[in-house]
Amino acid sequence: MHFDSRSTSAREALDYWRGSLSQSWDMHLADDVDEAQFHADVTMWRMSELIVGSATFGPVQNRMRRERNIQSYQLDHYRLLLLRSGEFHLDAAGRQVSLAPGRFVITDMALPEESESACSTSVLYIPRDTLDAALPQPMRLHGLSPDNACSNLLSDHLAALLQGLPDAAPEELPALSAATVGLVAASLAPTAIDPLTTGVAIDGALLRRARRHIEEHLGECELAAAPLCKLLRVSRSTLYRLFEPLGGVSQYIKERRLARVHQILAQSSDRQPIARLAEDHGFKSAAHFSKAFRAQFGYSPREVPRAVELARLPAGGSGEERFDRWLGSLCH
Incomplete structure (x- = not known):
């Protein structure tokens, strides 16, 4: 899936993108910015059971995943967001995170979250059971942002993955997915956890x-x-x-x-x-x-x-689908 706001006017692109996200997130631009400044360039790939992609957004936007959004699509997945540039601030049900470039945060899509961002990111959606099975012990992952050697390797891995996916053969995708999930789990496993x-x-x-x-x-x-x-x-x-x-x-x-x-x-x-x-x-x-x-x-x-x-793009498009439709396809 690919979305580029430059294919239409900024206001039309904003209306479309806001509608495309409407069931998964409530999204609006910050109060002090002009809607005419909106821009977005998003590419997503389905990689076996994962969805991986890159996204660039601006100016500052606020997103809220509320109970209504959670109930609507019932996504039993984790979302990993790795900051490439810009700013990303998150409230994951009370856990506050402000990312620096090269750092990632993981959120549980069954739980509420709010964020403020204007940034370039790599994004990864992982089924809950897939990641939980790769971890050495159950963990509360919502809002977790590790900083260790494996998390630094993950940044390079996602960049290389997105560059190589267009040339990957279908039979290679399960192994690529397994390697990616393994590296995510290795990044999370040594993270210090609270006394509870x-x-x-x-x-x-x-x-x-x-x-x-x-x-x-x-x-x-x-x-x-x-x-x-x-x-x-x-x-x-x-x-x-x-x-x-x-x-x-x-x-x-x-x-x-x-x-x-x-x-x-x-x-x-x-x-x-x-x-x-x-x-x-x-x-x-x-x-x-x-x-x-x-x-x-x-x-x-x-x-x-x-x-x-x-949920599909307007007539005359390339047959690509709205982002919500892609997320909806993750449902069991």
């Missing part, structure tokens, strides 16, 4: 196990708090505490079911019976399902094909 590490690690492992179980049993009506407590061997209060940042157990299950149905409707060329999909994903009635679907995505289940089509 043990509790955070246990909670993280429990939450990952619960989320994996939910993902594998979305069609079961009995999927609820009680069987999860039994599976994890924890109390109901512990389970509720684990899921509190995600809106609660029941809310999380509902959101994941809706995201799965959205994926089915978006990817299928045949019109799916809405009532059957609702029943197959644990909803008691089609009416309840349709109401919940509209509340989460802003349109009805029957409007999914049209919404997917609208």
Whole structure:
């Protein structure tokens, strides 16, 4: 995917780009800058299960990933942002980070964040399970910004990767992805962690196990708090505490079911019976399902094909897709 604001006027490019990001982030320019100064040049590549790219933005813009954005696309991924030049300031749910060129920060896309930036960056999206499996122990990664030898190597690696990807053969991509994830994990592993590490690690492992179980049993009506407590061997209060940042157990299950149905409707060329999909994903009635679907995505289940089509660039373009559509394709 490639987006270059120079192909149109600055204000038209800003409107398009703001709309393209609207489901994943709320974005606006800083109050004291002129919209006519907006510029952006973004290139993204899908590399096996990763998305990697480069982005240059200006002038200063503010982005907020709120609960509404999190619920909309349900991205179970980490985002790594490496600063090449400019400035990038982040509030990752209370963890404050200001990057220097050559440093990176990782954020959890299941958690809120706010940033202020005008910069050139390398960006990497990694599935949660992929990175967690590469780490020697569970870690709270949201807002982590390591400074060590491996993180310095990662900067060079991403630059070389983006330069070489146009010439890479498809069969080479899995190995390139694995090497990249391994280097990210090596950069994070030696990072000093606060005294609450043990509790955070246990909670993280429990939450990952619960989320994996939910993902594998979305069609079961009995999927609820009680069987999860039994599976994890924890109390109901512990389970509720684990899921509190995600809106609660029941809310999380509902959101994941809706995201799965959205994926089915978006990817299928045949019109799916809405009532059957609702029943197959644990909803008691089609009416309840349709109401919940509209509340989460802003349109009805029957409007999914049209919404997917609208996510593409205007007619006459090169067939490239809006950034939100690319991010949406990361959903399980």
